[in-house]
Amino acid sequence: MEEILHYTWGAVVSFVLAFAVGITYMGLNRKVTARVQNRIGPPWYQNFLDVLKLGSKKSAIHHGTMHHLGPAFLMVTSVMSLLIIPILNDGKFFPNLNFQGDLIFLIYIMTFGPLGMALGAGQTGNPNSAIGVTRGLAQMAGFEIPWVMALVALMIQFKTTSIVDLMNVQAETGRWLMFSSPFAFIAAIMAMFGMFRYSPFDIVGAPSELASGPMSENGGKYLFTMMSSGSVFTFAKLTLYTDLFLGGADNLLVLIAKTFVLYMIPVLYGLVSPRYRTEQAVRWFWGWPSFFGLLAILQASFF
Amino acid sequence: MKELKKNITRKITSHFSDAAVKEYEGNRVDFTVKKETIPAILFYLKDEMGYNHLSHISCVDWIEEKAFEVIFILWSYSDHLKVFIHTRVDRENPVMDNIDMIWPQANTYEREIKEMYGIQFEGLEAPEEFLLEDWEDMPPMRRDFDTHAYAMKTFWDRQDARKDAQDVRETITRRTGEELPDVAKKYSR
Amino acid sequence: MNDKVSQKIVDIIQNYARQHSLWVLAYGTGCGAIEIPPTMTSRYDAERLGVRGAATPRQADVLLITGYLTTKTLKRVIRVYEQMQDPKYVIGFGSCTINGGMYFDSYNTIKALDRYLPVDVYINGCMPRPEAVLKGFAKLQKLIQAGKADGSKKYKENLDWYRANQKEVIPVWRMPEFNW
Numbered sequence: 300m301e302e303i304l305h306y307t308w309g310a311v312v313s314f315v316l317a318f319a320v321g322i323t324y325m326g327l328n329r330k331v332t333a334r335v336q337n338r339i340g341p342p343w344y345q346n347f348l349d350v351l352k353l354g355s356k357k358s359a360i361h362h363g364t365m366h367h368l369g370p371a372f373l374m375v376t377s378v379m380s381l382l383i384i385p386i387l388n389d390g391k392f393f394p395n396l397n398f399q400g401d402l403i404f405l406i407y408i409m410t411f412g413p414l415g416m417a418l419g420a421g422q423t424g425n426p427n428s429a430i431g432v433t434r435g436l437a438q439m440a441g442f443e444i445p446w447v448m449a450l451v452a453l454m455i456q457f458k459t460t461s462i463v464d465l466m467n468v469q470a471e472t473g474r475w476l477m478f479s480s481p482f483a484f485i486a487a488i489m490a491m492f493g494m495f496r497y498s499p500f501d502i503v504g505a506p507s508e509l510a511s512g513p514m515s516e517n518g519g520k521y522l523f524t525m526m527s528s529g530s531v532f533t534f535a536k537l538t539l540y541t542d543l544f545l546g547g548a549d550n551l552l553v554l555i556a557k558t559f560v561l562y563m564i565p566v567l568y569g570l571v572s573p574r575y576r577t578e579q580a581v582r583w584f585w586g587w588p589s590f591f592g593l594l595a596i597l598q599a600s601f602f
Numbered sequence: 603m604k605e606l607k608k609n610i611t612r613k614i615t616s617h618f619s620d621a622a623v624k625e626y627e628g629n630r631v632d633f634t635v636k637k638e639t640i641p642a643i644l645f646y647l648k649d650e651m652g653y654n655h656l657s658h659i660s661c662v663d664w665i666e667e668k669a670f671e672v673i674f675i676l677w678s679y680s681d682h683l684k685v686f687i688h689t690r691v692d693r694e695n696p697v698m699d700n701i702d703m704i705w706p707q708a709n710t711y712e713r714e715i716k717e718m719y720g721i722q723f724e725g726l727e728a729p730e731e732f733l734l735e736d737w738e739d740m741p742p743m744r745r746d747f748d749t750h751a752y753a754m755k756t757f758w759d760r761q762d763a764r765k766d767a768q769d770v771r772e773t774i775t776r777r778t779g780e781e782l783p784d785v786a787k788k789y790s791r
Numbered sequence: 792m793n794d795k796v797s798q799k800i801v802d803i804i805q806n807y808a809r810q811h812s813l814w815v816l817a818y819g820t821g822c823g824a825i826e827i828p829p830t831m832t833s834r835y836d837a838e839r840l841g842v843r844g845a846a847t848p849r850q851a852d853v854l855l856i857t858g859y860l861t862t863k864t865l866k867r868v869i870r871v872y873e874q875m876q877d878p879k880y881v882i883g884f885g886s887c888t889i890n891g892g893m894y895f896d897s898y899n900t901i902k903a904l905d906r907y908l909p910v911d912v913y914i915n916g917c918m919p920r921p922e923a924v925l926k927g928f929a930k931l932q933k934l935i936q937a938g939k940a941d942g943s944k945k946y947k948e949n950l951d952w953y954r955a956n957q958k959e960v961i962p963v964w965r966m967p968e969f970n971w
Contacts, residue, residue: 329838338836345841351808352852357877360849518849519876734899735863736963742898750896756960758891758902
């Protein structure tokens with residue numbers, strides 16, 4: 300009984316931290332974009348106000364049960380992936396449910412959210428939603444290849460499938476995995492562009508191209524759920540990258556510093572690049588990133 | 603330029619006897635024909651004289667003379683000359699021939715003239731509505747359609763200007779204290 | 792004690808969030824839409840106020856009627872307005888929404904927008920400059936803070952009057968019923 304309370308408390312605290320940090324990062328994204336474009340942007344807490352406004356809309360229009368539950372699938376994905384990613388190195392303040400094989404579990408859970416969203420968007424009958432959803436799933440088939448190859452390379456090299464074990468390896472040898480398996484790091488960074496869906500891979504939810512794709516029939520409270528789950532998922536992915544490749548973090552300040560540096564990579568690259576079409580994006584993902592993934596697997600097996 | 607204009611004038615008046623010519627400065631020549639020769643003269647200009655480009659089909663309402671005047675504007679890429687073909691159509695029963703087998707874009711121009719002036723084009727195949735939706739009144743570009751009265755009746759009767767309205771320039775000069783120039787004084791209320 | 796005071800605190804927080812994050816539907820109805828891109832881009836930045844473009848009516852708060860509305864467009868704009876979610880605001884842009892403007896004697900454009908849709912703020916000019924547009928947004932922010940921007944409530948309560956005016960101008964009425 301005490302354990303269940305302990306883990307529930309851990310889940311709630313992790314969720315609050317991820318929500319706050321994720322929304323701040325999205326606001327900082329808008330601020331950095333504005334400064335690069337030579338103007339003063341919104342304040343850094345702008346996304347908190349956006350989320351509050353969306354939550355205080357007085358009517359919630361939906362087109363059926365599946366559409367109503369669509370954003371809930373995204374939230375479930377974010378929270379579940381947050382539960383098994385260790386936030387700090389020792390797990391004192393943020394207890395977690397880690398087990399052997401949770402890396403493979405994570406790969407499967409990360410694809411569950413967009414599928415649920417696709418079901419919800421399909422019930423609206425809006426053709427923009429249907430097109431956006433097919434494009435999103437096609438792009439996911441693109442970036443999953445280098446992502447899974449990088450993770451498999453890590454699993455082969457250190458003969459473990461648990462995130463905590465990989466962090467312990469980094470603590471013992473003193474070298475970050477960024478330097479021990481560089482090709483996996485490069486393949487994972489290239490797959491990160493597809494996961495975050497900033498330019499050049501943002502054709503899924505582009506406002507002027509597609510009337511924002513899967514989100515086009517959601518407003519008010521559903522959009523609130525989607526934005527929150529998006530920010531929590533962003534924080535979860537960044538923490539996963541920090542744990543796997545950059546040696547984890549001992550306290551919150553170090554964690555925020557490392558995740559911020561990692562977050563700036565897709566943001567700054569996205570500011571200067573135009574948008575790829577879906578087939579160009581998938582073809583790119585099966586090109587150089589998969590090549591680096593193959594090199595990573597070869598390096599892991601033979602060296 | 604002058605030779606090209608002389609050339610075209612000679613060719614047209616020799617082939618079509620009822621063409622009246624009016625010359626303008628620059629690169630423009632006008633011809634006025636009867637409405638039955640329109641398809642023939644347009645085919646001739648396109649196929650043999652090389653006037654491939656139809657710029658516009660326009661319409662003028664001569665209500666005193668009880669006629670509509672339809673004007674075809676053609677352009678030649680090789681000679682750089684504009685040719686205007688004028689015809690008159692009776693206002694009581696306005697019927698003309700359809701020419702969209704010569705240039706496909708004439709379909710759009712003819713639809714607009716049919717909707718705005720009421721000229722029927724025989725053989726024109728197009729859907730009924732074009733620009734105006736659910737319009738039951740007379741064609742609105744004719745000169746006996748009083749658009750101001752129609753607007754007052756259907757929409758909102760705009761009230762007269764306020765009786766205590768002030769002139770913008772005088773208000774500003776009263777506030778800042780500078781002088782109005784003489785040029786601006788004739789626009790004061 | 793619990794009802795009134797806590798309701799007031801909740802109202803203050805909600806109005807603060809609503810006024811600093813206005814999402815404008817990216818739909819230019821008339822010729823005034825040419826002043827929207829300069830307002831949103833680098834020189835007269837409207838994103839400082841939290842104003843940002845939204846793609847669909849379900850996600851938007853503010854409907855910006857920029858300029859004249861023909862009867863053909865009015866039918867579509869009414870449909871868009873009824874798809875937006877409460878609370879929603881309408882800004883009338885340019886002098887054509889106030890009293891007909893330059894097209895006061897045209898057979899095709901409507902003259903007073905307030906008879907067909909409830910308008911909260913007018914911005915006059917033909918076209919208004921971006922500084923005037925920003926001042927209009929600031930005025931809407933002040934109205935929201937005072938709790939007086941209730942165009943959507945006015946529409947729901949006086950629906951019969953608005954419908955009578957709309958059906959007078961649009962003869963063939965083939966629209967879904969307003970039920971939210």
